[in-house]
Amino acid sequence: MIPNWLLKRAALTPRARALSFEGKTWTYIELKEEAVIRANKLNALGLQRGNRIALLGATSAEMAMLIHGCMLAGVEMVLLNARLTVEEIEYQMKDSQSDLLLFDDAFSEKGRQANFRSVSYTNFLELEPIPMQLESMWEEDRVLTIMYTSGTTGFPKGVRQTAENHTASALSAVLNSGLHEGDAWLHMMPLFHISGFSILARAVLYGTEVRLFEKFDAAVAAQEIVSGNVSGMSVVAVTLERLLTVIENDNLLIHPKFRTMLVGGGPVPVSYLKRAGQCGLPVMQTYGMTETSSQTATLSAEDALRKPGSAGKPLFFTDIRIEGAEEPFDKGEILIKGPHVTKGYIGKHVDKQATENGWLHSGDIGYFDEEGFLFVSDRRSDLIISGGENIYPAEVEAVLVEHPNVLEAGVCAMPSEKWGAVPAAFIVAANTVDLESLDAFCKQQLASYKVPKAFYITDELPRNASNKLMRKTLRECVAEMNVE
Incomplete structure (x- = not known):
């Protein structure tokens, strides 16, 4: 059995700071009281x-209070991506057999168009609460959240995440990074994403503060970090670069309290790591997915430059192996086992086994080096097979962003009659970039078959709500251009 995190935390450290947002702060006892009100309003519905x-x-x-209210009421949450269309919302609600859609007033148009029972935040908060028996203990397999994968192929899958999954993930993270008096996490991630939810879960288990912001803001993040307000933050490579630019341009000094810049969503370019080192920003690269309730491997800041591109080593409760690998550097699909791994899916994919003999097939390609450090090459679905050769987009992107005039890069497959497929690159330029020099730059560092055969300059790359690059959208753009 696992105790309800918020009830237990409020009993242990009631006056500790729990949450701050837009200038207001709640202690754990105050957060509990707000969550109880919302649980009772759910009962009224x-x-x-x-x-x-x-x-x-x-x-x-x-949203944070609603999440805790749902957990107190024992109501399973389907956390919807705020960027979904009405059709996508309806699909996920139908697939998950949700009983109600509760929407932020800012999303009223989508919320009211969805063909399901729905209530706005304003109407919900006006309800008269009806006291209920709060869920104080959870069975390990109690489903707390359901999150849909991005759906790079076919229909998105609704992933069941249990009390055990989230608790094991949080414990593994703290065993890796440690816990200090006065720790606080700067939260600028979407709450509906696994990284955003896991920050809430970790905080209430550790008894630390979440400094919550609606969205990423590099200037605000820099101020929080240099002022000593926070000890950690979660970003992806592109938001790390924006933060580094602010710190460098303003000659800011990192407060000694700040210990952890957790970077997920793909490898961090070496140039970013070097810049972070010069700024005194401790970067910890991490690897995880919706099915693993966030982190499953993490690289320490001390190893960042010694092992560039690595996701580190498996966390304490995690086992990782490479399918078919016999020696270090043998590439294959990454398989994951541990109490943080989902027990399965719902709806359309309910019959799909999440694991085989206890192992989750991640769909990612990677390898271990001779010291046991994990390297994630790419998504299997993003792999480019050109004339029988495997090309990993992340490897090409890592080279491109090292060019002084390239700010961001995305690489995908482009159809080729001769080779089957060849790489194409989309570039966000920092300054004017000469495509011939960019081609020459790549040829100096990449085998000829890995060099992009087409370069497209764009104002921005397609990214999801967590700022992860969506290569599927790049492939669709290439297909449209080829048709034209």
């Missing part, structure tokens, strides 16, 4: 233990 509710909204204190 007729929602009981085991029912499912879909939440649609931006990152906010209200």
Whole structure:
């Protein structure tokens, strides 16, 4: 059995700072009181233990309180991506058999168009609460959240995440990074994403503060870090670069309290790591997915430049192996085992086994080096096979962003009659970039078959709500251009 995190934390450290948002702060006892009110309002809507509710909204204190309220009420949450269309919302609600859509007033147009029972935040908060028996203990396999994968192929899958999954993930993270008096996490991630939710889960388990912001803002993040307000933050490579630029341009000094810049969503370019080192920003690269309830491997800041491109070593409760690998550097699919791994899916994919003999097939290609450090080459679905040769887009992107005039890069497959497929690159330029010099730059560092056969300059790359690059969208752009 696992105790309800918020009830236990509020009993242990009631006056500790729990949450801050837009200038207001709540202690753990105050956060509990707000969450209880929302649990009782859910009861007023007729929602009981085991029912499912879909939440649609931006990152906010209200969303955080709703999340805790759902866990107190025993209501399973389907956390909807705020960027979904009405059709996508309806698919996920139908697939998850959600009983209600609760939406932020800013999403009223989508919320009211969806062909399901729905209630806005404003109407929800006006309800008269009906006291209920709070869920104080959870079975290990109790489903807390359901998150849909991005759906790079076919229909998105609804991933079940249990009390054990989230708790094991949080414990593994703290065993890796440690816990200090006064720790606080700067939260600028979407709450509906696994990285955003896991920050809430970790904080209440550790008894630390979450400094919550609606979205990423490099200037605000820099100020929080240099002022000593926070000890950690989660970013992806592109937001790390924006933060580094602010710190460098303003000659800011990192406060000694700040210990962890956790970077997920893909490898960090070496140039970024060097810049972070010069700024005194401790970068910890990490690897995880929706099915593993966030982190599953993490690289220490001390090893960042010694092992560039690595995701580190498996966390404490995690086993990772490479399918078919016999020696270090043998590439294959990354398989993951541990208490943080999902027990399965729902809806359309309910019959799909999440694991085989206890191992999750990640769909990612990677390898271990001779010291046991994990390297993630790419998504299997993003792999470019050109004339029988494997090309990993992330490897080409890592070279491109080292060019002084390239700010961001995305690489995908482009059809080729001769080779089957060849790489194409989309570039966000920092300054004017000469494509011939860019081609020459790549030829100096990449085998000829890995060099992009087409370069496209664009104002921005397609990214999801967590700022991860969506290569599927790049492939669709290439296909449209080829048709034209």
